[in-house]
Amino acid sequence: MPTLKTAEPGSFSTIMGIGAYRAENLVTNDDIAGPINSSDEWIRQRTGIITRRRASKDVGVLDMCEEAALEAIASSGLKPEDIGGIIISTVTFEYFTPSAAAALTDRLGTGHIPAWDISAACAGYCYGIGQADALVRSGAMDNVLVIGAEKLSEVIDPEDRSISFILGDGAGAVVVSSSDEPGISKTVWGSKGENWSTIRMTESLYDVRDDRDTPFPTLRQDGPTVFRWAVWDGAEVAKEALAESGIEASDLAAFIPHQANMRIIDELAKQLKLPEHVVIARDIADNGNTSSASIPLATERLLREQPELSGGFALQIGFGAGLVFGAQVIRLP
Numbered sequence: 001m002p003t004l005k006t007a008e009p010g011s012f013s014t015i016m017g018i019g020a021y022r023a024e025n026l027v028t029n030d031d032i033a034g035p036i037n038s039s040d041e042w043i044r045q046r047t048g049i050i051t052r053r054r055a056s057k058d059v060g061v062l063d064m065c066e067e068a069a070l071e072a073i074a075s076s077g078l079k080p081e082d083i084g085g086i087i088i089s090t091v092t093f094e095y096f097t098p099s100a101a102a103a104l105t106d107r108l109g110t111g112h113i114p115a116w117d118i119s120a121a122c123a124g125y126c127y128g129i130g131q132a133d134a135l136v137r138s139g140a141m142d143n144v145l146v147i148g149a150e151k152l153s154e155v156i157d158p159e160d161r162s163i164s165f166i167l168g169d170g171a172g173a174v175v176v177s178s179s180d181e182p183g184i185s186k187t188v189w190g191s192k193g194e195n196w197s198t199i200r201m202t203e204s205l206y207d208v209r210d211d212r213d214t215p216f217p218t219l220r221q222d223g224p225t226v227f228r229w230a231v232w233d234g235a236e237v238a239k240e241a242l243a244e245s246g247i248e249a250s251d252l253a254a255f256i257p258h259q260a261n262m263r264i265i266d267e268l269a270k271q272l273k274l275p276e277h278v279v280i281a282r283d284i285a286d287n288g289n290t291s292s293a294s295i296p297l298a299t300e301r302l303l304r305e306q307p308e309l310s311g312g313f314a315l316q317i318g319f320g321a322g323l324v325f326g327a328q329v330i331r332l333p
Helices: 029-036 040-047 061-075 100-108 121-138 193-198 205-210 223-245 262-272 291-305
Strands: 012-022 025-028 051-054 085-089 115-118 143-151 169-179 188-191 199-201 219-221 252-257 313-320 324-331
Touching: 012 061, 012 121, 012 291, 012 324, 025 029, 029 040, 040 262, 051 169, 061 100, 061 143, 061 169, 085 100, 085 121, 100 115, 100 143, 115 121, 121 143, 121 169, 121 188, 121 291, 121 313, 121 324, 143 291, 169 291, 188 223, 193 199, 193 223, 223 262, 223 313, 223 324, 252 262, 252 291, 291 313
Parallel strands: 085 115, 085 143, 252 313
Antiparallel strands: 012 169, 025 051, 143 169, 188 324, 199 219, 313 324
């Protein structure tokens, strides 16, 4: 098997364990088609989504993080006190501050370790992996918990036809640990700030504060623009991540893109000319678009349903609001 190239030869990181929280409420296309004057057929053809999962009112982002984190720590063979830092990617935590990660240290019993949130939307998980990889390879930490978690059902307008019918809730977590061999390649990441408003909130929270008649902010997107960017720019980012990893597409066991839209996933796979043996994650069909949670959730499902993929290489790429992107090749835990 080929070896991944890393930026710092001799100091390596890898993903040791993975965990998931899948929201309890299954929402069908028929359940949400009425307010957007649509149908099950239209939603399936446009997005590939059949169902999405959404959390109950009494389940928050932190609750989802906790469950996914405990599963990831257990599957890595570690204990909470072995974790040296926590990174949570989320854009839907209920508070500006303090961070969800800081609160999670108390829930998990990790002790007084560094903990912080990042806001990189659908690329946030890949950003978190990039940060954790650097921290472990530098020797700053031996084990870093990385979580992508979203409760997007709280920030949708049921009558919006641009994005509301796509979104779901969930959390996925992994533990990135020091390793004798490379398990995470160099991260390829960046942003296209000139397209900052392509995926956006309708209002700022200060607008709501200053004008009681202003509706609560919800998500919107310019669908055609996002689609073209995700496919064409995304394919180039994915190709660059492969090149940086030192392996070929034929060496991959899986391709795990952000679960944004089934048509985007299919077009990316086509652009990359992936061999038939490469398994493509399609978790979006059943769980919808969960933003920063989508890649770890899709990874957990692949490994649960096809455990023979464990130990193989996977190309993962996230892209979303900002517009931000991140990608790397990992060895599957």
